[in-house]
Amino acid sequence: MAEFKHKHIIALRDLSKADIELLISTAESMREVNSRDIKKVPTLRGKTIINLFYEASTRTRTSFEIAGKRLSADTVNIAPSNSSATKGETLADTALNLLAMKPDIIVMRHAVSGSHYHLAKKVSCSIINAGDGAHEHPSQGLLDLLTMKERFGRLDGLKVAIVGDITHSRVARSNIQGLTKMGSSVFLAGPPTMMPPGVEKLGDVTVCANMKEAIQDADVVMMLRIQQERQGKTLMPNTREYSRYFGLNPENVKLAKPNAMLMHPGPINRGVEMSSQVVDGDQSWILKQVENGVAVRMSMLYHVCGGELE
């Protein structure tokens, strides 16, 4: 019987293929709970989950909150605008103060890559990464894998194109880690200024010269958001030019396999990385991704709450 032996989930890089398979399999069962009239099970009764979000988030925070509530845990949200961080408290001090209230899990989003590893050393509860800087976003990576598995019944042997600002994308990093472990081939495309050097060393990853090459015969095309908050003006001349070279539209989508699935982690800049026709078209799985996000986060919360045997 497969068992999950990690106390924290900080990066898909830290998980084995078997761990990822277990998280996805449990998430598939959690989908059944979400489809009922009574969308609640008593599993995490009496557990307290703190959602600590130092960066803006609607989808991920709400999704984690719903996931916790459907498992009967008590969830509390803390946002930077009303937390002590604005008064100068350090992350470690905030964590120790929260810990004094005896949470079982802290779900954190933070702008600094790797801050969760720092936090995990300071606290006794479980830590789940809801996004750290340009490092990883494991729940997004897992929900993307779950959605692809739902469509194809497998992950092995898929050709997945990821297009956009790879350098700043924690979604891309988590997907690269997850997909390569599960046996998919990843093809990346984006402006050279947004392509991190050495990314092909992460596994079965090919850096393509242009978008056409990446999406040619792809089973999945994943478009990334242009993160205007994270980059200076120097990386691209303007969004119109970006859209011409790296935007997905009804014309270039034909290069991918017929009925290829189109994904986007949201929030979407309509008309920049994806035209409205493809966002709202038949091949779009974007809302399914959001739906699967709740099931995946239920699976993550459930498994980190188990005992550890590391």
Next chain:
Amino acid sequence: MTAEQTVLMDAAGVKRALTRIAHEILERNKGVADVVLIGIRSGGVFLAAGIAQQISVIEGGAVSVGAVDITLYRDDISGQLPHQAVGKTDIPFSLEGKKVILVDDVLFTGRTIRAAMDALMDHGRPQCIQLAVLIDRGHRELPIRADYVGRNVPTSLKENVRVVFDVNNQPIEVVLEK
């Protein structure tokens, strides 16, 4: 296998027990109207299919069969052990007003049955729940008893009773391990 094994029931014995249980279910409920079978993962699901097959042989009509996974309803979930994978609950019909026959392979402490009943209640309000088990080995820790029993087997707490299934999920035998 280091444990000492005794075969309590062979494949034919299991089949006879399921046939008798099928007859008893029909007698008690006066037919199959509103009767549904729900097996507890994993052994109970295979036995529920076996009982459903016998019922269709006897009555001619098909009876709905579902599966319930109790992992999310366990009472020992806060323990120190790593959490197991969660199996799928598959009840593609409403339980509202139905006579639910809950099926498990071995009845022991009764805790699994308590969890399964809580899970079923989250799917609607059945008219009643009846319990069918292949083996009742005693040692109840909750006030639960079976309505239909394949065989009562007195055991000690050190022993283990296992229903063995083949690759096609057909019961092969019931063994007592010491």
